[in-house]
Amino acid sequence: MKWPSHGSNPHYLYEAAGLKQPERILDFSANINPLGPPDSLKNHWSEFFQGISQYPDPHAASLKARIAEREGVEEEQILIGNGGAELISLLGRMLTGKQVVIVEPAFSEYEQACRVNNCQIEYFALDDSGELNFPRLLERLSHTDAVFLCNPNNPTGVYFSRNIVIELLQECKKQNCLLIVDEAFYDFVVEYETLVPLLKESEQLLILRSLTKMFAIPGLRLGFAMSSKERIESLAAYQSHWSVNGVALAAGTLCLEEDDYIKRTQGLIALERERLFSFYKKNRFAYSPSRVNFYLLQDMELGDQYPLFAYLLQKGIVPRHTFNFPGLEAKWLRFAVRGRVENDTLMGALAEWRSNHRSSL
Ligand SMILES: Cc1ncc(COP(=O)(O)O)c(C=O)c1O
Numbered sequence: 001m002k003w004p005s006h007g008s009n010p011h012y013l014y015e016a017a018g019l020k021q022p023e024r025i026l027d028f029s030a031n032i033n034p035l036g037p038p039d040s041l042k043n044h045w046s047e048f049f050q051g052i053s054q055y056p057d058p059h060a061a062s063l064k065a066r067i068a069e070r071e072g073v074e075e076e077q078i079l080i081g082n083g084g085a086e087l088i089s090l091l092g093r094m095l096t097g098k099q100v101v102i103v104e105p106a107f108s109e110y111e112q113a114c115r116v117n118n119c120q121i122e123y124f125a126l127d128d129s130g131e132l133n134f135p136r137l138l139e140r141l142s143h144t145d146a147v148f149l150c151n152p153n154n155p156t157g158v159y160f161s162r163n164i165v166i167e168l169l170q171e172c173k174k175q176n177c178l179l180i181v182d183e184a185f186y187d188f189v190v191e192y193e194t195l196v197p198l199l200k201e202s203e204q205l206l207i208l209r210s211l212t213k214m215f216a217i218p219g220l221r222l223g224f225a226m227s228s229k230e231r232i233e234s235l236a237a238y239q240s241h242w243s244v245n246g247v248a249l250a251a252g253t254l255c256l257e258e259d260d261y262i263k264r265t266q267g268l269i270a271l272e273r274e275r276l277f278s279f280y281k282k283n284r285f286a287y288s289p290s291r292v293n294f295y296l297l298q299d300m301e302l303g304d305q306y307p308l309f310a311y312l313l314q315k316g317i318v319p320r321h322t323f324n325f326p327g328l329e330a331k332w333l334r335f336a337v338r339g340r341v342e343n344d345t346l347m348g349a350l351a352e353w354r355s356n357h358r359s360s361l
Contacts, residue, residue, distance in 0.1 A: 005108050007031070007320040007334075008218065014313065022316035026342050029320040031154070031185065031294040033216040034339040035268065038261045040254045041217070048247045056246035063252045067224060070256060071196050076229040079236050080252075082243045084184050084210035084223035085109055091146075091180060091206075091225075092117045093238045098145035103132065105155055105325035107182065110148040125327050130156035130288055132164060138171045146178040152185045155325055155334045157290025162193035172204045178231075184210035184223070188292040190266050196226065203228045213293070214262060215255040220248040269293045272337050279347045283354050288332075296322070296332040301357060304330050308353060315349050 004012040007029030014021040060080040068075045081087035092113025099120045102110050114121050124140055127133050130153065141147070149168070152159040165181060172179040186192050186209065198205055206227035212218040222244065225235060273290065280287050280297065288296040297319075299308050309330075312319055319335055322328035335346065 003321055003323045005112075005324055007336075010318045013318060013321070017310060017313055019310065019313050022314070025316040025318055026338070026345060027318045028335040028338060028342075028346065029318045030218065031213055031292075031336045032218060033214055033265050033293070034272075034337070034342070035216065035261070035265055037216045038255065038258045040258065041215075041251050044250070044254060048250050051246045051250060054246065056242050056244060056249055058241050060244060060249055063249050063256075066253055066256050067226075071194075071226065073196060073199060073226055074229065077199065077226050077232055079225045079232045079239070080244050080249070081223045081225065081239070082245075082248075083212055083218075083221040084182065084208050086221070086239070086243060087208055087223055087225045087235070088182075089113045090235050090238045092119070094235055095119055095146050095178075099143055101137075101140055101144050101147045103137070103147065103149050103153075105153075105322075105327050106148065106150040107154045107184075108324050110150075110182075123326060126153070126156070126158075130158035132160055134164065134167065137168065141171050141175045141177055144175065144177045146180060147172065148180050148182065150182045150184075152183075152189055152290075152292045154185065155294070155296055155320070155322065155328065155332075156288040157185075157292045157295045158288060159189050159192075159291040162195060165195055166198065169198060169202055169205055173202055177204060178206060179204055180206045180208065182208040184208065185213055185292045185294075187214045187262055188266065188269060190270065190291075199226060199228070203231065206231060211252055211255055214265065215251075215258070217248070217251060217255070220251055221245070222248040222252045265293075268339070269337050272340060272343050275340075276337065276343055276347065279350075283350065285350065293337045294320075294334055295337070296328070296334050298332045299353075299357070305333050306330060309333055311353055312349060317346055317349055 003016050010027050064075045064078050067078050088109045096117040100114050101122045101124050104123045104125050124137050169179050208225050210223040284300050286298040286300050319333040322332050323330055
């Protein structure tokens with residue numbers, strides 16, 4: 001059975017599971033803002049259409065200028081990408097043949113990008129509670145060219161504080177090792193502490209961001225990287241011309257004005273996550289201590305979660321499998337935090353599951 005390597009597009013999942021897809025499904029497998037794209041995008045849609053008969057700006061100048069102003073970096077320190085995914089694959093090319101450490105479990109594209117570029121990959125496992133065993137990681141950094149750290153972590157939703165990253169960065173500086181911090185979900189963390197000022201002190205830091213999750217535009221594809229000018233210049237050399245389309249560039253500029261929408265999203269997610277977690281606590285489901293819009297879930301009375309996974313799929317509720325997350329392999333399922341109605345449907349299905357699979361304890 002070949003499981004799809006990402007969430008979304010659930011028909012592939014039903015196909016792999018050999019199950020018939022119900023007519024109505026609720027997809028919890030992709031971690032997209034349940035509010036949908038901001039209204040400003042809908043309001044400007046016809047302007048975007050006017051732009052599609054022209055080539056996009058290959059330098060993405062106005063979006064870059066907006067990001068530079070917002071983040072307090074220079075434009076030359078930014079590379080806009082066709083989603084964070086493109087930037088990860090460019091990083092893989094830049095690191096061809098090098099020694100990399102991937103802190104696992106993590107987004108599977110790091111491994112994929114490194115593997116196709118013949119990197120020597122070492123895995124460093126988070127501990128069972130999703131935390132970083134820091135001294136052990138530092139020991140692994142000698143002879144390492146780059147470390148991938150997903151923060152907040154996908155799939156656990158655990159957020160590592162700035163102090164942890166600073167300590168890691170200090171060791172990376174000593175070892176001349178590039179620290180790649182993927183912050184695709186940073187804007188869901190209410191207490192997020194920015195790492196951007198550290199770019200001034202360290203050539204060894206590269207921060208990845210995505211606009212597709214918070215602004216619910218995965219179909220448009222948009223992300224960016226920030227690092228030293230030299231590092232950004234070498235990364236950009238691998239990118240194809242016009243790789244980011246004009247609609248994404250225009251939409252991105254509008255998204256960066258949406259601070260109220262971000263706050264509204266954070267409020268909704270915090271409330272819903274709390275409701276879900278208190279239900280799980282009462283019903284003997286374990287969950288990861290997530291600070292973002294997704295979390296891991298486990299029926300504590302099952303080892304392999306496949307029976308629960310198949311039960312939910314048959315009900316039209318689509319979790320994200322964890323077969324391709326090293327260390328998790330089917331012992332957990334991942335769910336996005338969606339809106340109130342959808343989360344109620346999920347809890348209803350899990351309550352029914354629990355009443356049919358009562359604890360023998
Ligand atoms: C941790 C992480 N980084 C990067 C990406 C890529 O996002 P995108 O290419 O949509 O910007 C994803 C997508 O799921 C992700 O989970």
